[in-house]
Amino acid sequence: MNVRISAIASVAVSLMTAGCGDGGGVQTASPQQPTLAEMCTTSTMQKAMPTGVTVKDIPNLWTSLPAVFRATKGGVNLLAENALGDGAPAYCLVTGSFVTNSVTGKTANFAAGFPAADKWNGKYLQIGCGGNCGNVGESGAPNPAHLRAGFAVWQTDDGHVDGSIAATGTSLESDSSWAVSSPGVQNTDAVQDYLHRAVHTMAVLGQHATASAYNVQTVKRSYFMGCSDGGREAMVEATKYPLDFDGIVAGAPYNPRKNHPNTMTRALVQLRSTSAQLSGAQMKLVASAMTTACDAADGVTDGLIQNPNACNFNPRKDIPMCAAGAAGSDSCLSSDQIDSVAAIVSAARDQTGSVLAAGWSPGTLADAADTAAFPSQPAAGPDPFGPQPYLTMFNDWAFSNYTLKNIVFNGDPKYDGRTTLGQTFGLSDPADPSTFHVTFPSQTTGAIQNAFLNGTWDDPAALAPFIQKGGKLFMYHGLTDPYLNANNTVTYYENLASAEGGFAALKKNVRLFLAPGMDHCQGGAGPNAFVSQYQQFSPTIPFDPQHDALASLDNWVGTGQAPDSIIATKYTDDDSTKPVSRTMPLCPFPAQAHYSGSGSPADAANWSCADGDNSMLRLGTAGTLAGMQ
Template identity: 30%
Template sequence: MKIDSATLQAPSPLAVAERGPTPSGRITPANPGFCKVLGHIDPIDPKAPPIKFQVNLPVEWNGRSVQYGGGGFNGVLITGLGLPPAYPFDKPSPLARGFVTYGTDSGHESKPGEPPQVFALNDEAFENFAHRAYKKVRDASVALMERAYGKKPEKMYFMGSSEGGREGLTMAQRYPDDFDGIFARVPVINWVGLQHAGTRSGLVTMGEGWINPAQVKLFADAVRTACDKADGSDKTLVHDPVACKAVFKVETLRCEAGKAGDQCLTEAQIKAVSTLHGTYKFPFVLANDLDDYPGWGVSGEDTPAFGPTGGWSAWWLGRAPPAQPPAPNNGIAWIYGAGGIQYVFARDPKLDVTTYKVEDHKARLLEVSKLMDSTDPDLGRFRGRGGRLIVLEHMADYAQSPYAGIRYFESVERKLGKAETAEFARLYTAPGVDHVGSGAPANVDMLSALVDWVEKGKAPGDLEVTEQKVESPSFAVLRAMPLCRWPAWPRYKSGPVTEAASFTCAP
């Protein structure tokens, strides 16, 4: 560990940007006086990049810390100064509450104009991205806290979303003694499966399979018509997307013979949707005895893009059919998946992805799966030392399939037992919410829920999520809903559909 700089930062005010990559990304919370430490950890391989990190040491420390996870393929320094995943916009930031906060770039820096997966050509850089960087930065941060305050932290927490959610589960599985509480939102746990399923879903939209924005709305309207009334509220939100996926049939939108247009789907487009919804199957077994990736669900297909994110158009389809090399107007799943095939699995930047065959790269897939797939259900050691885990899946997520996280949680229950799992872990599912928290109520203070569980023994039950206006200083609540423990869903009782009290959680 080498300290590059340490500067005392004066208290800063709340600021809200006009635009941002996510709703919470527009908010720079008010922070107190703190010491900002920038550092790096040198690599073993001189050709590998260093691991950069930032640690924020508040003047008034509460004895706790929060490590923030990253996103995508990382390559950007996570400062720990923003809001953690799902965090209400109007709550004091963890740093303002007295937590030491910190994050890392995971051991590489993304450069403008380069594919985000270039770093994966270096073995050490990729292993740092997989798990080593987060462990090394965690340990370096503990050493800094001890140096600054004269003692180690009393409790340590990890909060991450997407790739950061995978990192959180990685820490619970690989380093079960390091954290007391972990929150993993929309975790990309079956990483190898996601890259291949995302690529496959892109390949079927090349040419005639691509679906235009008007047809996306057609599909989303059909889903709402078929499923929205089931809970009794009839307010454009599918409350039980699992049941909806079972009953909704894309074939009902098939064009009549010889016809095409915005009011129906062609055979190629129906095949594309069925591919998205279907399971991706590998011809061999990957880490933890998995050989597939579950398909995506229904609802939220036309969620408006918030910056680059939202619904099918952002994650799956983009604004144009997939290109090689991936273009900026392609869907994010194609940009990530096709680039992953080239740089991570085939390790051939010039590969024509349409010619890629999984069987030809079995050894590399097994190697990557062992590094990246956070799918080990044996959390016995984490549970045994008092660790607490909360997983949150968004059911209108098209960046990764929420069914992967649901399946993982159920595998933990099978491994350890349902009653035993309930002692230390929770899975929540949020209907209508996309990957980054748009589309439906999604804000909830999971940090306080973890602290209460870890430090007071208060296990969380069903919670409440809110949708807030990104407008300071009030951040007014637009609507609220129950956040139900899996496998329950919000059921409408009576009253205003914008209030959580109008619903109950029911299986």
């Protein structure tokens, strides 16, 4: 990816609408490359930075990172080989701030990891931030695999500091109070940084600074990798700033106008009454009933469901129901509780009956037990779980409700999550009790759309420039993700295929991989290790095109060879120091992994992805209820 110095030599951060080159740049080696020690000083790094960037210590490095990593002095820290015990080569950590709005002087914070000049591969890698961000290093220290491969790695806090750092000394990422200047008044600068500006600005200046630090004219290629809100950032980059990156990995992309109806439905349907609430054990009962009904449909009973939407699961028929008038228990649900399940797995609709957001797969409820089940009996009023639940928990209400309050309704003191959204529940077919669902009025959906306008990405036409320039997009989503609904990602990809002339044409540039049994960005009962992003939390995997999303993307961009599958690995306890318990190929949608019929289902060698397979398009009752048509 070319980053032309002349394009950003002026105030770099004033180029909010500028791209970063034509993707054809070739990194040119300098005969005088600095040593790592020579590079890793405040003065040297400051000289490499474009106008508007200040190298300095910052207050919001991810709080759980090791002290030896956080010990920057003047914004630099020379990490010795294996300094964190992770096998990483020596590198220079640089922190500081950059101006995002040259008119107001608004800034965001950043951190960057620079390998030694003789180890640098000429490539730039930017990592996205999750939740509502507010910290730097949410994915952990730069991943050893990325540093060994030679990437320069950058991250930003999206232009604000997470309030939970001052309140508890812990980065939680669910604070959204920064979006409000005063009750009812939006902090426009902070919101625009979060939605799009900070990430794009850093893409421009970061590539320039990286080239400058290594005394070359341009970086060779540029990549972005993010999951959750980082996935949203990835998709915004692809659709709003298509020239910024050559290749993008977008995991479980947060879609505000769809995901908030999803998460709020899951909470609001249970707030109807005490009898409508579901315990964690009852959510697991629902998931167990779904597994019983669906597991064998993919040809093998192995605890994983390859296509949950093909399942003929109906809450009214398949969940054990208690006797009429009896309260729910761990072995059966009351009628009101089954209505709650029906609304959760059914599409959220607008007043015309059109689908606003797809329903959840029932299998997500087992993994939502700790996030969507109420931690206590809700109190009366607009804050049923306390005025600042984000300080202690990260669940549907703590994140979604307060994000809506602060970003959509500008911290309006009259906002009440129970009523302000105007939701109603009822049957779409009076003769069919399984059609219990939520309806949101147009003013609510319009308000969400308008508030997140510069941070939305799901218009299929918006990706056309990225595709036309030859960009490559590797999308993935766990099928048991309890935070962000994979069905919304599937719907987008299907719509994208229609806009681009079909799946075969689309897959030349964009591929979606769905992971059975994988939770939100990582973890879960199924094979989930195929993305080397989360240094602190994810198992180590081989950094090659067969096992790692970034390595696969780099190979795709560099050689034109698209990934026909990627091997996902399940380690015992998700700990790569323990034995591998399962491997499985993930297939590019709409293909589904098929078991050969013999050999261990835990071995990827006994599964295959077939060209032209459209098995993931099959729908059963679950898919129909979810609005997947």
